[in-house]
Amino acid sequence: MRAAVLALVPVLLAGASATPVALADPDRGEIARIAQLYLENRAHKVTTAPQTPGFGVPVTPALAARLAVHEEELASAAAKRTRYRSAVVRTMLRRIDADQNHKIVVAHVHEHGELYFEKPGPVRSTGYGLPHLLTFVRAGEGWVLADVALRPPKHCGLLPEPQQVSEC
Numbered sequence: 001m002r003a004a005v006l007a008l009v010p011v012l013l014a015g016a017s018a019t020p021v022a023l024a025d026p027d028r029g030e031i032a033r034i035a036q037l038y039l040e041n042r043a044h045k046v047t048t049a050p051q052t053p054g055f056g057v058p059v060t061p062a063l064a065a066r067l068a069v070h071e072e073e074l075a076s077a078a079a080k081r082t083r084y085r086s087a088v089v090r091t092m093l094r095r096i097d098a099d100q101n102h103k104i105v106v107a108h109v110h111e112h113g114e115l116y117f118e119k120p121g122p123v124r125s126t127g128y129g130l131p132h133l134l135t136f137v138r139a140g141e142g143w144v145l146a147d148v149a150l151r152p153p154k155h156c157g158l159l160p161e162p163q164q165v166s167e168c
Helices: 001-016 025-044 059-076
Strands: 085-100 104-117 125-139 142-150
Touching: 025 085, 025 104, 025 125, 059 125, 059 142
Parallel strands: none
Antiparallel strands: 085 104, 104 125, 125 142
């Protein structure tokens, strides 16, 4: 019995390391579009521009509840933070991992943003770059954002000391 289990382990490992499933171009395009729109809307939440509720993309009910809390926290902290008049966000879809059935996708997205200060001064803007993991689930013929997380940064291939990473 033990020999049978040991013989099965290499087979399972080989199956787990199979080539990732590729998505069709229309699916990749829709995921890239949703990621860009979500991250743009997220960045605009810290500006003085008129705000609209939500993040402008289809999300699961569970994520909608988390994002609503995040949105309330951003609104309550608005008076305490630096004032920005606008934001410009560019995203790059680095990698997409899909399950075998094309029902769940994890998109590795890099966000580069520029936040423009409200008051004129010697420095017009500040920039940032963040790596995100965005999880999508198939909903009919399209995709719905199911989870968002910042990917922890790496330095020289090692994870930094434990730290709290924002989920939204």
